[in-house]
Amino acid sequence: MNGDLLVSGTRIGGLGQVTPPPDAEVVDISGCVVMPGLVQTHVHLVQTLFRGLAEDMPLLGWLRTRVWPLEAAHDEASVRASVRLGLLDLLTTGTTTILDMGTTHFGDIVAEELVRSGIRARFGQAMMDTGEGVPANLVETTRASLDAGGALTKRWHKASSGRIGYVYMPRFALSCTRELLEAVTQLAKLSDLLVHTHSNESVDERNALTLATGRSPMQYLLDTGIACERAIIAHGVHLDDSEIDILKTTKTSVAHCPSSNLKLGSGIAQVARLRSARITVGIGADGAACNNRLDGFEEIRLATLLARVVSGMGTLSGYDAMGLATREGAKMLKIDSEVGTLEQGKRADLVVLDLERLDGPGGDPVARILFGGGSRAVRHVLVDGEFLVRDGLPTKMDANEVRAKAAEQLGPLMKRAGLA
Numbered sequence: 485m486n487g488d489l490l491v492s493g494t495r496i497g498g499l500g501q502v503t504p505p506p507d508a509e510v511v512d513i514s515g516c517v518v519m520p521g522l523v524q525t526h527v528h529l530v531q532t533l534f535r536g537l538a539e540d541m542p543l544l545g546w547l548r549t550r551v552w553p554l555e556a557a558h559d560e561a562s563v564r565a566s567v568r569l570g571l572l573d574l575l576t577t578g579t580t581t582i583l584d585m586g587t588t589h590f591g592d593i594v595a596e597e598l599v600r601s602g603i604r605a606r607f608g609q610a611m612m613d614t615g616e617g618v619p620a621n622l623v624e625t626t627r628a629s630l631d632a633g634g635a636l637t638k639r640w641h642k643a644s645s646g647r648i649g650y651v652y653m654p655r656f657a658l659s660c661t662r663e664l665l666e667a668v669t670q671l672a673k674l675s676d677l678l679v680h681t682h683s684n685e686s687v688d689e690r691n692a693l694t695l696a697t698g699r700s701p702m703q704y705l706l707d708t709g710i711a712c713e714r715a716i717i718a719h720g721v722h723l724d725d726s727e728i729d730i731l732k733t734t735k736t737s738v739a740h741c742p743s744s745n746l747k748l749g750s751g752i753a754q755v756a757r758l759r760s761a762r763i764t765v766g767i768g769a770d771g772a773a774c775n776n777r778l779d780g781f782e783e784i785r786l787a788t789l790l791a792r793v794v795s796g797m798g799t800l801s802g803y804d805a806m807g808l809a810t811r812e813g814a815k816m817l818k819i820d821s822e823v824g825t826l827e828q829g830k831r832a833d834l835v836v837l838d839l840e841r842l843d844g845p846g847g848d849p850v851a852r853i854l855f856g857g858g859s860r861a862v863r864h865v866l867v868d869g870e871f872l873v874r875d876g877l878p879t880k881m882d883a884n885e886v887r888a889k890a891a892e893q894l895g896p897l898m899k900r901a902g903l904a
């Protein structure tokens with residue numbers, strides 16, 4: 485559709501032929517495409533500083549020898565620097581909503597930065613009360629982990645007029661006791677919160693959990709109550725037929741992280757198969773330590789390319805791939821009545837793309853954005869009607885300062901982690 489888009493306060497006030505109120509600011513975006521901001525349903529902002537520090541390793545070794553020691557070495561300043569660097573990346577490449585998993589501590593620091601940045605976020609502190617190779621200061625008692633989640637919910641759930649929300653995040657079943665998972669199920673139900681965890685990511689992780697519990701990962705998540713309509717599992721790469729059935733019948737949704745799955749050599753999720761079983765699938769870049777980019781356009785590009793090879797041409801169209809990172813992501817986060825599509829009355833979470841930057845004129849705009857590196861074309865990004873990126877530049881943070889702070893924190897962080 486060609487036309488104008490009216491932003492009224494935090495919402496889309498009109499589309500097509502609109503008459504702006506006399507005092508309205510008019511922004512000329514002729515030649516541009518306006519689309520819903522991208523929704524990424526699995527990221528780790530606390531890992532942005534670890535970019536390039538955990539290379540050529542499979543999942544469990546990557547966690548035990550790099551990512552966990554680095555997380556254990558975080559302090560307030562390094563968490564803040566890491567989160568800001570990640571938010572800068574996400575916003576300037578067109579992402580307006582994230583589901584972010586933090587580390588065992590510092591949930592308040594992450595929340596403060598989410599509020600300050602203007603991004604829409606659902607976030608949670610990672611919960612771990614057991615686990616092989618987990619550094620001591622990342623393991624909490626079951627009680628402490630649950631109490632921390634409760635306190636963070638009180639402080640931050642529905643903050644900034646609902647822009648921020650809390651989500652319970654048991655990290656993965658290998659680092660959580662059964663008691664913790666069952667308690668999370670109860671608490672999330674009581675407080676009507678979502679639950680987010682990693683599952684069925686790699687063969688080794690799958691085998692380790694099966695050995696420990698005698699169950700397939702999804703059967704175990706079903707037994708503990710985690711698998712349900714309010715649950716989002718990251719990855720879902722190695723799923724057998726009965727597990728896909730569990731996802732389907734419980735309405736558990738899946739965050740597909742193609743770059744991360746390829747980079748850690750984990751495998752390729754059967755996205756087309758999941759979708760034909762009517763399982764809701766979203767998209768996530770995961771953390772910078774396993775991607776290394778946080779570019780949502782890159783993830784949807786990979787998602788559709790991989791689906792073509794794995795399941796055949798026509799199983800995930802370019803348009804549907806865009807949907808994974810917009811309306812489907814919003815649906816998983818239960819905010820699809822507010823964001824994820826361009827409709828009058830919905831929140832004005834928008835990306836304006838300058839098609840001229842995508843190498844020459846003409847052709848299907850969806851294909852040009854999807855396959856041509858859509859993030860290169862980001863001109864403006866708005867959340868709740870507020871410009872967070874204007875003419876390619878962040879409005880609420882100084883990019884040079886964010887990068888300088890990150891560089892300043894990196895050396896001491898590596899030293900504390902014993903990796904210097």
Ligand SMILES: [Zn+2]
Nearest residue numbers: 528718770771
């Ligand atoms: Zn992850």
